[in-house]
Amino acid sequence: MLAVPGSSGAVRRAVLAVGTAALVATVGGCGGGAGRGPVAAADGGSFSVGVPAWYVAHLTPARAGKSSVAEAVWTPLTRVDKDGRAVGAVAESIRSDDNRHWTVRLEEGWTFHNGEPVTAQSFADAWNAAAYGPNAMPYGYMFAAIDGYAALNPAEGRPTAKKLSGVDVVDAHTLRITLTKPLATFPYVLAGTVFAPMAKAAFKDLTAHDRRPIGNGPYRVAAPGLRPGVQEITLERYDGYAGPAGKAARIEVKSYQDDATAYTSFQAGAVDLALASGHRLARSQRTRPDSTEAAAVGGVSYLGFPLWDRRFTDPRVRRAFSLAIDRRSISRSLLQGLAEPAAGIAPDAVVGGGGRTCADCRYDPKEARRLLEEAGGWQGALTLWTEQDPLMQTVLEAVLNQLRSNLGIDRITIKAQPTEQLYPNLAQHKANGPFLLYMGAAYPALYAQAEQLFAAGSATNTTGYRGARFDALLDRAAARSGAAGSALARQAERAALKDLPLAPLYHPTTGAVHAENLTGVRLDALGDVRLPGIGIR
Amino acid sequence: MCAMAVAPGVFSGWFGHGDPRECTLERSGQGPAAGHPFGFDIQGCDLYSNVVHGTRDSLTIGLLATGLSFAVAVVLGSLAGYFGGLVDQVISRVMDIFFGFPLLIGMIVVLQTFGVHDVWSVSVVLALFTWPSLTRIMRSSVLAVRSLEFVTAARELGAGTLRILVRHVIPNAIAPVAVLTSLSIGAVITAEAALTFLGVGLTAPAMSWGVQLNAAQEYFTEHLNLLVFPALFLSVAVLSFVLLGDCLRDAFDPRSR
Numbered sequence: 001m002l003a004v005p006g007s008s009g010a011v012r013r014a015v016l017a018v019g020t021a022a023l024v025a026t027v028g029g030c031g032g033g034a035g036r037g038p039v040a041a042a043d044g045g046s047f048s049v050g051v052p053a054w055y056v057a058h059l060t061p062a063r064a065g066k067s068s069v070a071e072a073v074w075t076p077l078t079r080v081d082k083d084g085r086a087v088g089a090v091a092e093s094i095r096s097d098d099n100r101h102w103t104v105r106l107e108e109g110w111t112f113h114n115g116e117p118v119t120a121q122s123f124a125d126a127w128n129a130a131a132y133g134p135n136a137m138p139y140g141y142m143f144a145a146i147d148g149y150a151a152l153n154p155a156e157g158r159p160t161a162k163k164l165s166g167v168d169v170v171d172a173h174t175l176r177i178t179l180t181k182p183l184a185t186f187p188y189v190l191a192g193t194v195f196a197p198m199a200k201a202a203f204k205d206l207t208a209h210d211r212r213p214i215g216n217g218p219y220r221v222a223a224p225g226l227r228p229g230v231q232e233i234t235l236e237r238y239d240g241y242a243g244p245a246g247k248a249a250r251i252e253v254k255s256y257q258d259d260a261t262a263y264t265s266f267q268a269g270a271v272d273l274a275l276a277s278g279h280r281l282a283r284s285q286r287t288r289p290d291s292t293e294a295a296a297v298g299g300v301s302y303l304g305f306p307l308w309d310r311r312f313t314d315p316r317v318r319r320a321f322s323l324a325i326d327r328r329s330i331s332r333s334l335l336q337g338l339a340e341p342a343a344g345i346a347p348d349a350v351v352g353g354g355g356r357t358c359a360d361c362r363y364d365p366k367e368a369r370r371l372l373e374e375a376g377g378w379q380g381a382l383t384l385w386t387e388q389d390p391l392m393q394t395v396l397e398a399v400l401n402q403l404r405s406n407l408g409i410d411r412i413t414i415k416a417q418p419t420e421q422l423y424p425n426l427a428q429h430k431a432n433g434p435f436l437l438y439m440g441a442a443y444p445a446l447y448a449q450a451e452q453l454f455a456a457g458s459a460t461n462t463t464g465y466r467g468a469r470f471d472a473l474l475d476r477a478a479a480r481s482g483a484a485g486s487a488l489a490r491q492a493e494r495a496a497l498k499d500l501p502l503a504p505l506y507h508p509t510t511g512a513v514h515a516e517n518l519t520g521v522r523l524d525a526l527g528d529v530r531l532p533g534i535g536i537r
Numbered sequence: 538m539c540a541m542a543v544a545p546g547v548f549s550g551w552f553g554h555g556d557p558r559e560c561t562l563e564r565s566g567q568g569p570a571a572g573h574p575f576g577f578d579i580q581g582c583d584l585y586s587n588v589v590h591g592t593r594d595s596l597t598i599g600l601l602a603t604g605l606s607f608a609v610a611v612v613l614g615s616l617a618g619y620f621g622g623l624v625d626q627v628i629s630r631v632m633d634i635f636f637g638f639p640l641l642i643g644m645i646v647v648l649q650t651f652g653v654h655d656v657w658s659v660s661v662v663l664a665l666f667t668w669p670s671l672t673r674i675m676r677s678s679v680l681a682v683r684s685l686e687f688v689t690a691a692r693e694l695g696a697g698t699l700r701i702l703v704r705h706v707i708p709n710a711i712a713p714v715a716v717l718t719s720l721s722i723g724a725v726i727t728a729e730a731a732l733t734f735l736g737v738g739l740t741a742p743a744m745s746w747g748v749q750l751n752a753a754q755e756y757f758t759e760h761l762n763l764l765v766f767p768a769l770f771l772s773v774a775v776l777s778f779v780l781l782g783d784c785l786r787d788a789f790d791p792r793s794r
Contacts, residue, residue, distance in 0.1 A: 278755075279755065279756060279759070283758075283759065326562065329562040329563060330562060333562040333563050333564075333565045333581065334562050334565055334579070334580070334581075388736070390755050393741070394579060394580075394752070394755075397580055397741050397742065398560075398562055398580055400741075400742055401560045401580055401582070401742075405559070405560075412742060413740070413742065413743075414740055414741055414742065415740075416736075416740065
């Protein structure tokens with residue numbers, strides 16, 4: 001694990017240290033070639049991965065959010081398989097007759113990293129702690145679908161209850177969950193690591209647990225866990241894991257400010273695996289095609305309209321903007337093919353997605369100009385908003401150029417803000433122009449994406465859209481599972497896009513670059529890598 | 538260069554259509570072609586006409602910021618130098634505070650709090666951090682001038698303070714600060730490019746060399762022309778202003794001729 005090319009002494013010590021007679025086979029030369037690279041060994045070896053800083057900022061399920069690191073440390077009740085179905089992980093079965101009352105049977109034999117068995121109570125404890133308002137867990141809102149969430153999060157004053165009334169521990173391996181309303185995609189929701197269980201020992205000191213959690217996943221966080229000021233943690237394979245074991249014995253996780261710096265470190269050979277997007281991914285695909293993975297992610301980049309702004313209340317104006325944007329040339333030329341022009345809010349990678357539900361997502365500058373003139377033309381200045389992200393800003397500049405040349409709007413400016421400022425500004429209706437944003441599905445189902453973007457209560461409904469027909473269709477979609485549910489979700493999507501509160505632009509492709517001797521690097525539907533499946537050749 | 542800033546249209550039309558706003562995404566990042574000597578930027582716009590049009594904002598900021606700080610320096614410097622005492626104390630301590638600030642970090646912090654990043658706000662922020670050094674020069678040359686005989690003579694003849702300052706002190710003390718100002722135009726243009734490069738200065742669709750360099754930083758390993766041409770113009774501009782400063786110094790100071 002400390003093998004440096006040319007220092008056989010270190011290699012020998014490392015091999016002795018792990019107590020195997022294995023050969024240290026390949027010491028990879030990746031990128032610049034100066035790094036130590038992945039180390040193959042009989043126990044599975046080790047490799048390092050560069051991740052964005054937020055992946056390891058917190059290590060409590062409802063604080064961490066979903067990431068490749070979280071998925072290595074925890075295993076929730078279900079998981080989404082490669083065909084996009086929700087199947088059991090810790091759960092043996094998950095059943096419901098009305099999609100509102102769910103009964104989950106847990107498999108026996110699952111244990112936490114400290115040896116404690118995973119029971120129905122471990123899930124209930126974790127969920128109650130996550131949903132309890134005063135704990136202020138950032139992802140606590142994801143429990144809002146469960147009965148009793150409101151009592152734990154009153155608008156003012158102290159909560160009247162400490163436990164979710166909708167979560168009922170029947171016996172050690174049976175959990176009964178009642179939702180506020182039917183939700184057929186609930187098994188997908190349970191696949192998120194936010195819904196992972198927590199051990200009894202964790203509640204003794206939640207702060208310490210946040211730095212070195214007791215998980216139940218294929219990897220455990222090695223001591224001393226996350227230390228203040230240190231940007232890396234080490235994951236060790238957990239040998240008592242009840243599911244398919246991880247391939248590598250150790251994974252070093254190094255965090256970086258963003259993907260770009262992680263990629264630069266990868267080029268320098270400091271990490272063996274990093275996420276990549278935009279022109280970095282395009283270049284990597286050209287120069288090292290064998291060690292680059294790319295996949296369409298289940299999200300959409302869209303131009304949202306400020307429906308609170310008088311100038312955008314006329315649907316003809318919104319349609320004009322949508323028709324004036326050449327999605328094809330943005331995807332092909334600007335993004336170098338690493339995007340699919342969007343005609344809906346979710347691509348094929350998402351169950352139910354890929355439908356051409358947006359009639360105005362064509363490129364028709366003549367019609368656009370005609371519609372804008374019909375609506376009274378455009379007066380004054382226009383500001384376009386986006387996140388402080390180089391790629392988003394580049395795309396927005398292209399949109400700006402197209403709006404200027406196709407609609408004849410001359411005074412256009414761009415305003416880029418950090419996400420933590422931009423979203424509150426949108427929520428408070430302070431933005432005075434269309435905004436370019438990306439929205440990834442919470443789980444790979446069209447229902448999730450439609451709910452996030454258009455439902456009245458959703459925090460990510462940035463346009464402030466309210467549609468009675470959409471709401472009715474979405475409620476029906478929630479109550480139906482399988483193909484019928486997907487079809488209803490698509491109808492709901494079509495209904496919302498007819499009003500065009502936002503114009504879908506493209507579905508981005510994301511990717512990962514890895515050292516040549518890493519195997520099994522795959523991207524999931526949300527564009528992240530699955531760490532346990534990665535081995536060293 | 539100044540002609541280019543005033544009438545970019547004349548220059549940008551030399552080779553092709555000359556419209557910096559006419560962009561075709563299909564040509565994103567392509568190299569030089571007929572009518573487009575510098576090639577195309579990432580948005581598929583003609584790089585040559587963009588660089589030419591960028592001259593205006595870059596030079597405007599340079600001149601505006603130094604003009605502002607020059608005005609402040611002359612006023613505060615002569616007040617501090619001429620009156621001394623409490624006025625001098627207050628002005629000098631404020632200058633010390635600004636000197637104690639790391640310049641670039643100070644500018645970044647102030648610009649972050651600004652809602653709009655246009656030519657005016659960037660110029661004001663740049664001026665905010667360049668006036669102290671000019672003021673200090675002005676103050677010391679006023680200190681040297683105020684005790685000279687002709688100032689005393691004017692005072693004895695009963696001239697008012699304002700008249701002495703405007704008619705006698707400032708004209709005789711302004712030369713060093715004027716030279717330094719023209720020298721700092723170049724530095725301010727560079728500072729604008731640096732701020733914009735870091736993402737806190739002007740933002741697209743404004744056209745300045747800093748904006749173009751900022752856009753190029755992501756792509757320069759593949760499209761070197763995006764970085765080279767704006768940088769070249771920037772260097773030439775800065776060099777011209779430094780030379781201008783040298784000429785001014787020679788003109789003001791007959792001894793070195």
